[in-house]
Amino acid sequence: MMQLDDLDRSILRLLKKDARLTISEIAEKLNRPESTIHFRIKKLLEKGAIDHYTILLGEALQPKKVALVVLQAETPIIEDFLERYVNHIMRTLAMLSNVLFVAKSGKDTVMALIGGENEESLEAFIDENIKTLPTLKGVHVYFIDDIKKGEELIGFLVDV
Amino acid sequence: MMQLDDLDRSILRLLKKDARLTISEIAEKLNRPESTIHFRIKKLLEKGAIDHYTILLGEALQPKKVALVVLQAETPIIEDFLERYVNHIMRTLAMLSNVLFVAKSGKDTVMALIGGENEESLEAFIDENIKTLPTLKGVHVYFIDDIKKGEELIGFLVDV
Numbered sequence: 001m002m003q004l005d006d007l008d009r010s011i012l013r014l015l016k017k018d019a020r021l022t023i024s025e026i027a028e029k030l031n032r033p034e035s036t037i038h039f040r041i042k043k044l045l046e047k048g049a050i051d052h053y054t055i056l057l058g059e060a061l062q063p064k065k066v067a068l069v070v071l072q073a074e075t076p077i078i079e080d081f082l083e084r085y086v087n088h089i090m091r092t093l094a095m096l097s098n099v100l101f102v103a104k105s106g107k108d109t110v111m112a113l114i115g116g117e118n119e120e121s122l123e124a125f126i127d128e129n130i131k132t133l134p135t136l137k138g139v140h141v142y143f144i145d146d147i148k149k150g151e152e153l154i155g156f157l158v159d160v
Numbered sequence: 161m162m163q164l165d166d167l168d169r170s171i172l173r174l175l176k177k178d179a180r181l182t183i184s185e186i187a188e189k190l191n192r193p194e195s196t197i198h199f200r201i202k203k204l205l206e207k208g209a210i211d212h213y214t215i216l217l218g219e220a221l222q223p224k225k226v227a228l229v230v231l232q233a234e235t236p237i238i239e240d241f242l243e244r245y246v247n248h249i250m251r252t253l254a255m256l257s258n259v260l261f262v263a264k265s266g267k268d269t270v271m272a273l274i275g276g277e278n279e280e281s282l283e284a285f286i287d288e289n290i291k292t293l294p295t296l297k298g299v300h301v302y303f304i305d306d307i308k309k310g311e312e313l314i315g316f317l318v319d320v
Contacts, residue, residue: 002220004320012217012320019179019213051218051315053179057172058211060162068271070230070302094309101310105302111228113310142230142265149254150261150273155211156316160164160172 002049007032011040012049019053057155063098063115065143066154067122069130071110072138082107085135092133098125100157108137115158119143162209167192171200172209179213216315223258223275225303226314227282229290231270232298242267245295252293258285260317268297275318279303 004012010030014021023041027034044050073085086104093102093112101113112130116122122143131139147154164172170190174181183201187194204210233245246264253262253272261273272290276282282303291299307314 004221009320012215015215016217016320017212017214019215048218048220051216051312052177054177054214054216055172055175055179056211056214057176058208060208061164068228068265090308099309101313102308103304103310104306104308105228105304109302111302111304142269142271144263144265144271146264148250148262148264149259150263150317152211153261153313153317157310157313160169160176 002047004049007036008040008044008049011037012044015041015050015053054156056152057158057160059155061160062154062158063100063117065116065118065122066100067114067116067119067126068142068144069112069114069126070140070142071112071130071133071136073108073110074135074137075108076135086110089133089135093130096129097159100154100159113157115154162207164209167196168200168204168209171197172204175201175210175213214316216312217318217320218315221320222314222318223277225276225278225282226260227274227276227279227286228302228304229272229274229286230300230302231272231290231293231296233268233270234295234297235268236295246270248295249293253290256289257319260314260319273317275314 011026014026023034023037027037071089073082073089076082076085089110090102090104093099098115099112100115103111105111116125126141171186174186183194183197187197231249233242233249236242246268249270250262250264253259258275259272260275263271265271274282276285286301
């Protein structure tokens with residue numbers, strides 16, 4: 001991983017909270033010359049410490065309830081087909097706009113983060129769109145009831 | 161959820177990709193007057209469609225391997241203590257800088273997203289720092305091997 005000093009970290013933390021801060025505002029907050037801040041941000045971008053500037057969508061656009069779904073694909077008789085099964089499950093999930101995140105674990109497990117209005121509508125969605133996938137062995141649904149760290153990820157992942 | 165029209169969505173999508181775009185750049189891309197774009201962004205901020213402007217940290221600062229850990233707390237003899245057990249687990253996890261996300265599901269389940277250099281170091285970290293928590297009944301580790309949708313969440317969640 002890239003080495004950062006305290007000034008780099010301070011700049012990154014300020015920009016994470018508000019990426020609209022100007023160079024001169026950051027310079028003032030950190031009590032450093034504008035030229036230093038300008039140079040550091042240039043370097044942070046060049047070295048890939050900052051990927052890009054973005055916006056976090058607010059609560060008005062976020063699903064009210066989120067569930068993590070862990071799916072296990074059936075092991076087919078012809079074992080080479082397992083990868084196809086898993087890829088099909090991932091592609092199908094990724095196409096759905098209220099599916100915020102899709103990832104694979106090991107050879108047969110798929111994880112997805114799914115948003116909805118409430119537990120009932122999420123359950124209905126999972127029953128109709130996920131449990132009906134033909135190559136599934138098991139589905140485990142974890143409704144997320146309270147986020148202690150990283151809560152903002154919902155606003156980051158939501159589609160518009 | 162808030163109602164957005166096509167112009168709102170187009171603006172939000174452009175800002176998600178690059179929040180440094182100026183009003184006039186957005187106006188040009190969407191072939192609308194600057195005053196319209198200015199007004200719409202003002203409204204999107206006021207109505208909470210945009211929470212805030214932020215940066216996404218790049219690969220240079222991201223953990224190379226991530227695991228989702230699902231923990232189940234032991235049910236204590238005095239059932240009222242379960243909430244304390246779960247809160248203790250969540251607090252402990254949230255304090256660790258390579259723990260990117262911590263959430264609760266139901267009464268006894270905690271989920272955490274943990275970053276590390278590779279599977280071995282992640283396994284060692286989980287053995288030393290998580291499996292040793294005294295009030296745990298079960299720990300399931302899912303190494304994330306391939307992200308199909310929402311990949312950028314790692315750069316969003318990582319600490320500096």
